[in-house]
Amino acid sequence: MIRYIKLYYLFCKQNLKVMMEYRMDFLLGVLSVMLQQFAGIFFVKIVFDHIHELNGWTFYEILFIYGIAATGRSIHHIFFDNLWTLGWQYIRPGKFDRLLIRPINPLFHFIADRLQQDGFGQLFIGIIVLGTAMPHLDISWGFMEYVILIIMIIASGFIFVAVNLFFATLSFWMVDSLPIVWTIFNLSDFARYPLTIYHKGIRHLLTWIIPYGFTAFYPAAYFIKGSGFENLALLTPVAAIVSCALAYLFWNRGLKAFTSTGS
Amino acid sequence: MIEVHNLAKHYKIAKRDPGLRGAVKSLFYRKYETKEAVKGINLHIEASEMVGYIGANGAGKSTTIKMLTGILTPTSGEVKVNGIVPYENRKQNASHIGAVFGQRTQLFWDIPVRESYELLKHIYEIPQKQYEETLAEFVEVLHLEPLLGIPVRQLSLGQKMRCELAAAFLHRPKVVYLDEPTIGLDVAVKVRIRSFIKQMNARYGTTVLLTTHDMQDIEEICQRIIIIDDGSVIYDGSIQNIKSQFGDKRVIHFELENSDNFILPQELAHAAQVLPREEEDLHKISITFSSRDISGAELISIMMNHYTVADLTIADPKIETIVEEIYGRGMKKEVQHEEVH
Structure with missing residues (x-):
């Protein structure tokens, strides 16, 4: 474990150096992601200029959900972005073989191969949005609240990771599962609004099948009194651990299938 | 160091009819075909x-x-x-x-x-x-x-x-x-x-x-x-x-002014063969021979006596030629017995 942490640090150092080399890329990437996020928030703002609340949720509450989603997603975006590339950059050109003849865990190697600069834009926006929303909520922010918020955000990030890992793994059978990964990932946009505004079917789908509900709405609902989801919200870290475990088991199955069929 | 015993690998590959129609058909219905890439090999490497x-x-x-x-x-x-x-x-x-x-x-x-x-x-x-x-x-x-x-x-x-x-x-x-x-x-x-x-x-x-x-x-x-x-x-x-058995194999490619009615000159009939022509290069004649039967220089001079040669290239003995040769001469069993360990 210590060895992997050290290795990750070394990989990161190299990735950061490369990032600095392409300075323009870094700035453009961060800015474009920030712009994209900002557009989403702007839209919510326009809607709330005309209504006071959405199914009982105020503007700042929605902003808070948004902020958790953005920061959680940034963990996935910065550190696990390589999951998108499994099919077209590794399996199709045969680069994945390289990872299999190294004496370290291939998933670790695959993830550590890349650090995504654009994710920092997501992180900045997320923190700004959270900072804006938090003082307007009816909560007294003590030490414990901050700790829980951070745990929730990390759990949210790992749920994004688990879902992407699960569907990226399909690439082992079908060469490139990117379209599937992309479609599923887009479902997470639903989770940036209160799940209560949706039909029951969608709510169950986003809670128990593709647990994107735990990436933003439930963690936010934990802090908002009277939301009725405080207990379910406590399951957020559990949901993260369970989905990561399932995704990893599935990855191992995929790897096994890959090594018995080849590409 | 490397021990391999009866090693085999079979792939399942989807068979597809040609063309777009075949591609569409294969979306719904696929026939699989087993390809035996490696068929029970034994290796022992020290x-x-x-x-x-x-x-x-x-x-x-x-x-x-x-x-x-x-x-x-x-x-x-x-x-x-x-x-x-x-x-x-x-x-x-x-x-x-x-x-x-x-x-x-x-x-x-x-x-x-x-x-x-x-x-x-x-x-x-x-x-x-x-x-x-x-x-x-x-x-x-x-x-x-x-x-x-x-x-x-x-x-x-x-x-x-x-x-x-x-x-x-x-x-x-x-x-x-x-x-x-x-x-x-x-x-x-x-x-x-x-x-x-x-x-x-x-x-x-x-x-x-x-x-x-x-x-x-x-x-x-x-x-x-x-x-x-x-x-x-x-x-x-x-x-x-x-x-010593196969390394004397040579191939010379000739480009002739007129190769439409090419036949191997009589003098070479016992020592050389014409390889099948490649489709994209029909005017090129490739002749294979063994340097023990005839020297390259001799072969070239005989060819030049009979035909107008525009260009020629002498190719290195290729592994493919040797493999072909092993089959051709029926040496497969003979040589296999001489394993060195």
Whole structure:
């Protein structure tokens, strides 16, 4: 474990150096992601200029959900972005073989191969949005609240990771599962609004099948009194651990299938 | 060092009718066909042997190497490399092996060569002192000094291959698999790479399994060759033996002014054969002969007496020709008995 942490640090150092080399890329990437996020928030703002609340949720509450989603997603975006590339950059050109003849865990190697600069834009926006929303909520922010918020955000990030890992793994059978990964990932946009505004079917789908509900709405609902989801919200870290475990088991199955069929 | 027993690998491939219609049809209904890439081969390679593993494209070379490195799980049979079953203990096996896969880089694309080696040092847990010694040695033999600060993506093919080789040997592996390490390189680089491989073998007793289409590589590096064709081993023995029997094979390509009604001149009928013409190059006549029956110069002069020759090229004996030849002469069984261990 210590060895992997050290290795990750070394990989990161190299990735950061490369990032600095392409300075323009870094700035453009961060800015474009920030712009994209900002557009989403702007839209919510326009809607709330005309209504006071959405199914009982105020503007700042929605902003808070948004902020958790953005920061959680940034963990996935910065550190696990390589999951998108499994099919077209590794399996199709045969680069994945390289990872299999190294004496370290291939998933670790695959993830550590890349650090995504654009994710920092997501992180900045997320923190700004959270900072804006938090003082307007009816909560007294003590030490414990901050700790829980951070745990929730990390759990949210790992749920994004688990879902992407699960569907990226399909690439082992079908060469490139990117379209599937992309479609599923887009479902997470639903989770940036209160799940209560949706039909029951969608709510169950986003809670128990593709647990994107735990990436933003439930963690936010934990802090908002009277939301009725405080207990379910406590399951957020559990949901993260369970989905990561399932995704990893599935990855191992995929790897096994890959090594018995080849590409 | 490498023990392979009855190793087989079968692939299931989807059969598809031609054209767009076939593609659409295959979306809904697929017929599968089993392809036997490797059909029950046996190999026994001692520590510090250098073996040429050759065969035509699609003969099963890469599939075998993938199974030896642990990338592929065999359909049946046993593999043991250094006492380890590679596909069961992939990571453990990986720390004892090195590999160069032709055009695919093992290095890190965007970072300078030196930093790539640093990362490999940590990945393979090479002790600092040993790492420094090894690297210093490699830098000298392969002339890497000017390349160390350059990102891999900016290197030329020859430079990259030299760096690639150093990376494969950096952790002093017991076995190294080299898949086409000299493909597309100029002569000077080839010579340097060959001498590096020999030096590593002499110094550290590294076992080397080399696949190549370049007969020169084989002749200079290997004492023994294994020829695989259509998934089966058709020859396993010394290089001298195969050379004395088949190495005299030559091919000369003639470009004639008028080749429409070409027939082999009478004088050559007993000593040479015309190879089937390639479709895209119908005016080119390829003649194969054995240097024991007739010299190249003699053959050319006879040809020139009969036809107006616009151009000619003398080709090196290709491994494909030798493989064909082994089948053609029905030597398959005979030569197989002369295995060296």
